[in-house]
Amino acid sequence: MNRQPLLHAARARLCRGAGLSFIFTLPLFAGMASASCPGADAAALGWLNRMSHSLHEISYNGVVTLQRGGDMQVMQVSHAVDGDSSSERMTRLTGQGAQVERRDHPLHCVHPGHRLLQVGAGLQAGECGIADHYRFKVEEGERVAGRKAVRILIQPLDMYRFGYVMELDRETGLLLKTQTMGRGDKVLEQFQFASLSYQAQEPASAEVNLVHQARHPHPATAVAASLAVPWQVNWVPGGFTATDAPSGNAARRSYTDGLAVFSVFLEELGRDIRPGEGVVRSGGTTSYTRGMDLTGQAVLITVIGEVPVNTARMVADSVAWTN
Amino acid sequence: MMSERMRESLSALLDDEANELEVQRLLGQVQDDEHLRQTWVRYNLARDALSGHPLSATRVDISGSVRAALAAESAAAAAGWKQRFLRPVASLAVAASVAATVVIGGQQLVDIGADPYGQGGQAVAASASPVGLVNSLGATSVQASYGTQAVPVLQPATHTAYRELARLRMNKYMQDHVEHAALNTPQGLIPFARVPEIRE
Numbered sequence: 035m036n037r038q039p040l041l042h043a044a045r046a047r048l049c050r051g052a053g054l055s056f057i058f059t060l061p062l063f064a065g066m067a068s069a070s071c072p073g074a075d076a077a078a079l080g081w082l083n084r085m086s087h088s089l090h091e092i093s094y095n096g097v098v099t100l101q102r103g104g105d106m107q108v109m110q111v112s113h114a115v116d117g118d119s120s121s122e123r124m125t126r127l128t129g130q131g132a133q134v135e136r137r138d139h140p141l142h143c144v145h146p147g148h149r150l151l152q153v154g155a156g157l158q159a160g161e162c163g164i165a166d167h168y169r170f171k172v173e174e175g176e177r178v179a180g181r182k183a184v185r186i187l188i189q190p191l192d193m194y195r196f197g198y199v200m201e202l203d204r205e206t207g208l209l210l211k212t213q214t215m216g217r218g219d220k221v222l223e224q225f226q227f228a229s230l231s232y233q234a235q236e237p238a239s240a241e242v243n244l245v246h247q248a249r250h251p252h253p254a255t256a257v258a259a260s261l262a263v264p265w266q267v268n269w270v271p272g273g274f275t276a277t278d279a280p281s282g283n284a285a286r287r288s289y290t291d292g293l294a295v296f297s298v299f300l301e302e303l304g305r306d307i308r309p310g311e312g313v314v315r316s317g318g319t320t321s322y323t324r325g326m327d328l329t330g331q332a333v334l335i336t337v338i339g340e341v342p343v344n345t346a347r348m349v350a351d352s353v354a355w356t357n
Numbered sequence: 358m359m360s361e362r363m364r365e366s367l368s369a370l371l372d373d374e375a376n377e378l379e380v381q382r383l384l385g386q387v388q389d390d391e392h393l394r395q396t397w398v399r400y401n402l403a404r405d406a407l408s409g410h411p412l413s414a415t416r417v418d419i420s421g422s423v424r425a426a427l428a429a430e431s432a433a434a435a436a437g438w439k440q441r442f443l444r445p446v447a448s449l450a451v452a453a454s455v456a457a458t459v460v461i462g463g464q465q466l467v468d469i470g471a472d473p474y475g476q477g478g479q480a481v482a483a484s485a486s487p488v489g490l491v492n493s494l495g496a497t498s499v500q501a502s503y504g505t506q507a508v509p510v511l512q513p514a515t516h517t518a519y520r521e522l523a524r525l526r527m528n529k530y531m532q533d534h535v536e537h538a539a540l541n542t543p544q545g546l547i548p549f550a551r552v553p554e555i556r557e
Binding site for chain 1: 396519522523524526527530531533534536538539540542543544545546547549550554555556
């Protein structure tokens with residue numbers, strides 16, 4: 035246990051940019067199920083931890099589908115581990131000919147959302163972490179992309195978040211399928227591998243006319259549109275933590291609970307706006323825009339993320355200027 | 358200090374998603390809780406702003422809806438238990454509408470400061486009592502109707518302009534948001550598939 039933080043501290047400079055200390059410890063799962071954590075299930079949390087590691091540490095490539103309502107998109111994904119860093123790529127096979135790349139991501143660079151999934155050590159210390167906000171259960175899974183899966187049922191313990199059904203590769207822990215469940219167990223969105231190979235090499239490339247380099251939160255590359263006056267979000271649901279450390283004047287804040295992410299955007303308007311709100315939903319994503327007067331300044335607040343509209347509204351309502 | 362749970366209920370109420378217990382609890386608490394009232398008015402201002410009604414007209418509509426609810430209640434009472442039994446969902450929505458009425462109708466709108474409707478001054482609710490409307494109509498009979506009576510539901514106003522604005526903002530901000538989803542959820546780069554049009 036003890037040597038892990040040391041090892042990572044030595045490399046931390048590569049990843050630290052956003053002012054987050056990416057120090058973590060590898061959790062142990064022996065006898066960790068604590069009766070005091072409402073959603074704790076040792077087996078499920080063990081799988082969750084394994085999933086968060088496999089995502090970074092395994093090489094694979096495959097075809098993934100995204101279904102939202104009647105819409106289906108297909109994409110090619112690949113993930114290659116080389117030494118102590120990984121590179122990943124997502125290529126759209128339907129619709130826009132776009133590709134997203136993330137190169138040379140250090141393996142020790144664990145962002146807050148993934149750290150939240152690694153709750154083993156905390157449970158022993160009496161911290162429930164994500165098990166405070168979701169109830170977990172393991173079931174026999176189905177076959178996904180030809181692989182036998184274990185199914186993790188993830189049920190929210192409050193109304194601030196959605197539920198999930200995840201299918202993990204029984205051998206590797208890789209996440210093969212995610213269903214986002216809304217109110218009344220309605221499937222809002224579904225990601226699923228259609229084919230999968232545990233090889234780094236991806237097959238011949240599709241036609242691509244745009245390549246986007248995925249960003250990595252870092253103050254130096256921070257949001258261009260800054261505001262004159264610093265602002266803050268005074269309320270987020272329990273278990274959500276900031277994904278990076280933007281300045282008080284930055285136009286965006288993002289938060290994660292390990293399974294969901296939402297972002298808050300603030301725009302100062304040059305003229306008054308008729309107060310109101312608008313909501314658009316797309317699959318598991320809610321986009322909530324609110325026009326209002328924030329102590330003398332007309333603003334537009336947008337909360338966008340994989341959370342119910344209630345959550346978005348309450349977050350928007352808590353935005354205030356920092357005094 | 359207003360509890361998180363109460364604000365959550367308020368928001369749910371607005372979407373007609375609050376359950377009967379929540380409605381009753383809210384009714385009990387808004388009388389004593391100034392913050393709760395203010396939050397409720399802010400939520401409603403946001404929601405109703407584009408209905409095209411000035412605030413005063415909104416109040417008139419709302420007090421009318423209580424009368425309609427009460428009238429329908431006696432009509433439904435005559436209709437027999439079967440029909441009442443089969444309409445619990447509608448009743449819940451009505452309970453929410455009535456609760457909205459209670460709070461808005463009694464709210465001293467001067468509290469919220471701004472006058473977003475350009476009426477050149479701060480609107481002040483007609484009743485001095487925080488829950489004047491319900492008191493004048495009889496709080497007991499309104500509460501007694503929850504969950505059992507079928508009554509007309511107020512249709513939410515259309516919010517075409519704000520919906521369009523929300524759609525534009527979703528397109529504008531989705532990619533910035535997804536950059537964080539891609540690093541902080543277990544799906545890796547897959548969330549980029551949610552971006553309508555990926556930019557470089």
